[in-house]
Amino acid sequence: MASIAVKELRKTYKSAAEATLKGLTFAFPEGKIGGLLGPNGAGKTTTISILCGLVQADSGEVMIHGLPQNAAHREQIKKIIGIVPQQIALYPQLSAVENLTYFGNLYGLKGKSLHEKVMHYLEVFGLEKSAHKEIHKYSGGMKRRANIIAAILHNPDLLVLDEPTAGVDVQSRSMILQFLRSYNEQGASILYTSHLLEEAQSLCDEVAIMDEGKMILQGRPQSLIDELPECRNLEDVFLHYTGHALRD
Numbered sequence: 001m002a003s004i005a006v007k008e009l010r011k012t013y014k015s016a017a018e019a020t021l022k023g024l025t026f027a028f029p030e031g032k033i034g035g036l037l038g039p040n041g042a043g044k045t046t047t048i049s050i051l052c053g054l055v056q057a058d059s060g061e062v063m064i065h066g067l068p069q070n071a072a073h074r075e076q077i078k079k080i081i082g083i084v085p086q087q088i089a090l091y092p093q094l095s096a097v098e099n100l101t102y103f104g105n106l107y108g109l110k111g112k113s114l115h116e117k118v119m120h121y122l123e124v125f126g127l128e129k130s131a132h133k134e135i136h137k138y139s140g141g142m143k144r145r146a147n148i149i150a151a152i153l154h155n156p157d158l159l160v161l162d163e164p165t166a167g168v169d170v171q172s173r174s175m176i177l178q179f180l181r182s183y184n185e186q187g188a189s190i191l192y193t194s195h196l197l198e199e200a201q202s203l204c205d206e207v208a209i210m211d212e213g214k215m216i217l218q219g220r221p222q223s224l225i226d227e228l229p230e231c232r233n234l235e236d237v238f239l240h241y242t243g244h245a246l247r248d
């Protein structure tokens, strides 16, 4: 079964002159790490927001672990998905423990078991010493790591992350990638977006490259590289298909 299947997705924002998604179709198999890649403005965040039920598509189909993403299945899908948005979605004046307890409560978790889980993940993400520090005192990398914990407290089968390693240092990035691999090894499916093609090449079982609201190509990174003799890596493949023109 596919962890995610998207068919003919179309979206034009009310204020926009042009469509953001123009019949986007792709699927990622369950239990794998998928990468949704594309230049600035390609429509990655819009796609992820529709997948997670945060933005309404104009038309098209989205299936999450075999369930259609619609009002009738929203609550069921909410339990399956963990969402890590591009922007840090934590309360800056609250500590990590207070934030994570709040997010755990939203998923119906509470009491000692929630507290133990929060403390466990703070340790896994190297934040145990700052557990009671207010989030606004955290570094960028620490905020990103805490932001991920908020999305996994309910043990989602599908973790969706929008540029989780953007703007973090090498140590935080390495920690985050290591966590994603181990979370995937425990059986979860992962979908992430990134501009970092070297990272996507080493992390992802499969990538889908989109541009200007359309799918360009999808496959295993090494297979895509092997198909083009002049390409040495995923970045070469990406530039081959999306071109060198700068994007706004």
Ligand SMILES: Nc1ncnc2c1ncn2[C@@H]1O[C@H](COP(=O)(O)OP(=O)(O)OP(=O)(O)O)[C@@H](O)[C@H]1O
Binding pocket: 013, 014, 015, 016, 020, 038, 039, 040, 041, 042, 043, 044, 045, 046, 047
């Ligand atoms: N709420 C909105 N209202 C109007 N236009 C929007 C809105 N959100 C996104 N867009 C437009 O849709 C297009 C795609 O944006 P989106 O953020 O989905 O792309 P992206 O691939 O995630 O880009 P980036 O890599 O820069 O984050 C852009 O042209 C953007 O300006």
